[in-house]
Amino acid sequence: MAHQWRGVIREYASRLPVNESTRVITLGEGGTPLVLAPALSALTGSEVYLKVEGMNPTGSFKDRGMTMAITAAVAAGTEAVVCASTGNTSASAAAYATQAGIKCAVLVPDGKIAMGKLSQAIAHGAELLQVNGNFDNCLDVARKLSENYPVFLVNSVNPARIEGQKTGAFEVVDFLGDAPDYHLLPVGNAGNITAYWKGYREYSEPYESETAGTLPAVSTKRPVMWGFQAAGSAPIVAGHPITEPDTIATAIRIGNPASWAQAEAARDESGGLIDAVTDEEILEAHRWLSSREGVFVEPASAAGVAGLLKYHAAGQVPSGKKIVITVTGHGLKDPQWALRNADGSDVTPTKVDFDVVSVADALGLA
Ligand code: AN7
Numbered sequence: 297m298a299h300q301w302r303g304v305i306r307e308y309a310s311r312l313p314v315n316e317s318t319r320v321i322t323l324g325e326g327g328t329p330l331v332l333a334p335a336l337s338a339l340t341g342s343e344v345y346l347k348v349e350g351m352n353p354t355g356s357f358k359d360r361g362m363t364m365a366i367t368a369a370v371a372a373g374t375e376a377v378v379c380a381s382t383g384n385t386s387a388s389a390a391a392y393a394t395q396a397g398i399k400c401a402v403l404v405p406d407g408k409i410a411m412g413k414l415s416q417a418i419a420h421g422a423e424l425l426q427v428n429g430n431f432d433n434c435l436d437v438a439r440k441l442s443e444n445y446p447v448f449l450v451n452s453v454n455p456a457r458i459e460g461q462k463t464g465a466f467e468v469v470d471f472l473g474d475a476p477d478y479h480l481l482p483v484g485n486a487g488n489i490t491a492y493w494k495g496y497r498e499y500s501e502p503y504e505s506e507t508a509g510t511l512p513a514v515s516t517k518r519p520v521m522w523g524f525q526a527a528g529s530a531p532i533v534a535g536h537p538i539t540e541p542d543t544i545a546t547a548i549r550i551g552n553p554a555s556w557a558q559a560e561a562a563r564d565e566s567g568g569l570i571d572a573v574t575d576e577e578i579l580e581a582h583r584w585l586s587s588r589e590g591v592f593v594e595p596a597s598a599a600g601v602a603g604l605l606k607y608h609a610a611g612q613v614p615s616g617k618k619i620v621i622t623v624t625g626h627g628l629k630d631p632q633w634a635l636r637n638a639d640g641s642d643v644t645p646t647k648v649d650f651d652v653v654s655v656a657d658a659l660g661l662a
Contacts, residue, residue, distance in 0.1 A: 465495025
């Protein structure tokens with residue numbers, strides 16, 4: 297019988313801080329496709345898979361953490377949540393808060409979030425404030441707000457978010473049958489690299505479940521973690537906060553990541569790296585994904601693929617391995633980038649008259 301995916305909390309309940317009496321707030325997140333990328337595999341000689349997180353209910357990986365955070369907020373009797381966001385967290389928080397029947401306030405950097413994400417937060421009825429400052433300023437205010445007023449913070453500094461997001465690693469292992477050799481992903485506020493590493497660690501050892509006793513290890517190994525920041529917003533690479541982060545990949549325009557230390561731990565414990573990719577490299581990877589793999593992502597989501605292409609060009613990507621790259625958000629969030637050519641000029645669709653000969657001519661059909 298067909299099995300309908302029940303959302304990450306119900307699918308992975310024994311490995312999450314929930315029990316039978318928890319009221320689960322879910323939109324059916326998780327269970328996203330792990331797609332074999334033929335062109336990247338041919339290029340590298342490794343099996344390269346894309347974890348396509350744009351397939352989540354609000355179009356990004358944030359939903360995995362948000363189902364947990366809003367579930368925790370409801371369990372705590374909260375009536376309002378707040379988050380700072382470069383866009384995707386606000387879209388997700390707004391949707392899950394709506395389903396829970398609680399209020400949601402979001403603080404976003406003025407003029408620096410993609411239209412799709414802004415539309416989502418507004419559509420779901422969030423109290424949206426455009427802050428005259430960047431993401432780091434927004435997070436600072438959101439934290440202080442939650443410390444001094446009756447609102448619950450749902451940014452990834454909330455441990456419930458990391459718990460939910462670690463299920464991405466579980467799904468990769470469950471699908472492949474073991475952990476991959478490498479896992480690549482974009483790094484912004486560094487919650488996701490923290491969460492994947494936690495998931496991979498927990499799956500590689502016996503796990504003391506709160507509800508199901510001791511669970512055996514699922515994987516025999518852990519991947520090497522490679523994280524990529526945008527060059528204009530690469531504090532972990534620089535080794536200091538960036539006060540005026542800049543990149544076209546607005547989702548990861550973050551100068552002082554909240555989970556900085558945890559990201560470094562994931563890097564070091566896995567024998568991996570965190571490096572920067574330029575906006576040009578990000579856009580090239582974005583085009584590669586849409587035109588060669590059939591996967592449309594928003595620019596920030598392509599940072600992991602940009603990293604793979606960069607390291608391949610430097611001869612540092614091994615062949616014969618399994619490589620998973622999380623592509624974090626859907627291309628429809630920020631579609632304008634597809635309408636630019638590689639040289640930066642606008643794409644101009646060909647116009648034709650409504651007769652078959654003109655159409656055949658335009659298509660080059662002799
Ligand atoms: C598509 O929504 O920080 O390193 O406020 O939207 O876990 O922060 C978004 C981050 C990568 C970086 N890709 O992940 C927010 C926000 C996409 C994103 C990241 C984000 P983290």
